[in-house]
Amino acid sequence: MTTGTLNPRLAEIVEDFTSLPGKERLQLLLEFSDDLAALPERYAGHRDLLEQVPECQSPLFLAVEVDDGDAVHLFFDAPPEAPTTRGFAGILQAGLDGLDADEVLATPDEFTGQLGLTELVSPLRLGGMSAMLSRIKRQVRAKRG
C-alpha cells in the first residue's frame, strides 16, 4: 500500500535531511539516534511485550499502542552500539508518535527512500526502517480492531 501523502511532521523531517549536504545528513541521523526516547517503565526489561524487527542489522524491538482517542504511541528499544537503527527509530518516533491511526497508516511506504540517505547508508540498511514502518502499520491495524 503506497497511498497517502507525508504528514507535515514527516515532510519537515524529509526537508531537513534533503536540504543538508551528504555528511551532515549522517550527523542529523545521529541526533535522531541520541534523541530516541527511552522505554517507559512498563516496557523496560519486558522484551516479551515488544515485537522484534529482525530486518534491522542490529536488534530492534518496538511496541505500538493505539489509545481511546485513536492516537498512536510508539516505543522503541535499540542499543547505543546501533546508532543507525536507533536513528531510524528516532525518525519514526518524531514523525509519527501521537498522530491519529489514519495518519500513520497513510504514510507512504516509500518515504524512507526520500530522506536522501540511500547512498550514504546503503539500501540494505535502509530496508530496516521500511520494515519498522510496515510492522508499525500492521500493529496499528490490529490494535484499533
Add this chain to the structure above:
Amino acid sequence: MALPNDAAAKFQEYAHPEMLVSTEWLAARLDDPGLVVAESDEDVLLYETGHIPGAVKLDWHTELNDPDTRDYIDGARFARLMSEKGISRDTTLVLYGDRNNWWAAYALWVATLFGHPDVRLLDGGRAKWIAEDRPLSTEEPERPHTDYPVVERDDSAVRAFRREVEEHLGQPMIDVRSPGEYSGELLHMPDYPQEGALRGGHIPGAKNVPWARAAAEDGTFRGRKELEGIYAGEAGLAPEDDIVVYCRIGERSSHTWFVLQHLLGFPHVRNYDGSWTEWGNSVRVPIKRGTTP
C-alpha cells in the same frame, strides 16, 4: 615508512605477528605520520558517535563495494578512495571495528586484493579500546590527500569465484556461518532476513566452524594453540591444504581467512565472497542439508 611491529609476546606465537597490533601499541603511536587508523563497522554511524582520535572511516558497503556490479571497486576507484582518506602506498594502515573486527577483517581482505603492503588489525577492535577507557573523538580528521597509485586488483591469490568453488568440491572447505544456516534450517543469518537465499544448507563437503569461535570474550583473537585446536584439530585442516572459506556475502569468512592465512600461516586460503547468497540462489549447484559435511 612502515612502523615497527608490535613486539607483544602473544603475537609472536602467530605465523605472521606483524599483522596485529595491540591497543597499547596503537595508543603510543597515534601521532606517527606514517600511520593511518581506519574504522570499519557494521553500523555506518558508529564512527560518528566517537572513534579513535585521528581515525578515518572506511565503510564496506558504500565505499569498498562497486555501486552497480556485485564486485569490489576497481584499481582506479581504490586509488581515489585511499587518496581521499590520506593513505599512501607506504602508509601503515591499522584497521579496527565493531563486532570482533568482523568488518575490519573484511576491509583488510579487500586491501589485500590491491596488495597494500602494510595493513594490520587492532587486536580486540573497537570494543577493547573502549573497555580500556581509551580516548574517543567525534572530530573528523583532516588528512592531506595523497597520490595513491592505481594498482590493478589481483583476485587470484585470496579470492574464489563460484566456478572455482565447483572445481574445488571434495577439497577442504569451511563454512563459517551459524549452525542453523549451515544445516539449512535457516535461509538467512539470524536477524538478517534481507540477505537470504532460495535454498538452505551448505556446499557439500564444507565443515562448519562458526567464525566467532576464533575470538575470545574480549574480542581479541584466541591464542595460537587454541586456534590450532579448532582449525587443525577439530576441522582437520593441514597447512599444505588448498582451502576455501565462505559465509553469506564473504564478510564473516574474511575473519576466518585472516585467522588461517595470517595467524596460523596456511598459505593457500581463498575467500569465496559470492558465498551463500550466490550458491544458495544458483541453479543446479549441489547442496547438502543437515549437520554433516
